[in-house]
Amino acid sequence: MRRKSGKGAEAGDSGDATVESVLDELYATPPPEFVARREERAAAARTAGRKEDARLIHAARRPTLAAWAANLLARSEPEESRRFLELGRELREAHRSLDPAGLRELSAQRRRIVTALSRQTARLADEAGHRLSQAALREVEATLRAVLADPDAAERWSGGRLAVSLTPPSEFPSDTAPAAPAKPEPAGTTAPAQSRAKDELADRRRKRREELADAEREAKEADERLRDTRTRRKEAEELLRRTGEEHDRAREEVSAAEERLRAAREDLDRTGRELKEAQEGARAAGGAVTGAEREARTAARRVDRLAARGR
Structure with a gap:
């Protein structure tokens, strides 16, 4: 069942997407981009007030390259994946029913199909920009064999959210038909106990391998987070330096502008006085011109009078 987000919005908005749709998106994301995308989606959920959704998203584990490639196959080739899962059911049924002929035929198909799907997975990963190494390709093949042998592994793979590669159970026959039924053991035999002990040992080893893979993946994610944090700190320090320099320049410009304003005000005062x-x-x-004009007129009239007398 898919868990809806607190607001029940459509998955197109990362802030209101369902947890399931976000997880589907994350496990379709190539491993190098996984952590950044996960933190972005978790932050969007927190911003939307969905703390529990944010916690679930943040808890998603970064897949190994091989696990991501196996997820890519399950998502990109749904029809082939369906037929592969059906082959696994038939193969397990043949094993349970001890049908040698059917098991031989299905085992031959298993070999061909695992080889073909492994190559197809490598091609899909390469097209997505991530070439698989031989070691990663072997992990993909192991995952596909596990899907055929184990119904739980088949269900996990079909969900498209593997974080680590799967390991096929040791008790499932790889390519051969089951042996003839053993003769009854005498009473008090220790064979069943030995078989159980072997199974328990195999389970413990498988769990240890899975725990080791989880620990290595978590350590790698921690290293990536540390590198990301250091990068962000370096960027913040660089931004602080640039901002400080810009602030100093702006302060100098303000001081220069204030000095120019002071000089301009002094010029204004001086020119005002002038x-x-x-x-x-x-x-x-x-006023002097007016007085001079009066004196000139008076002198002119005097000249006129004196001239009149002389005639």
């Missing part, structure tokens, strides 16, 4: 003095001088000169 203007006032010039206006007073102009008024005084105007």
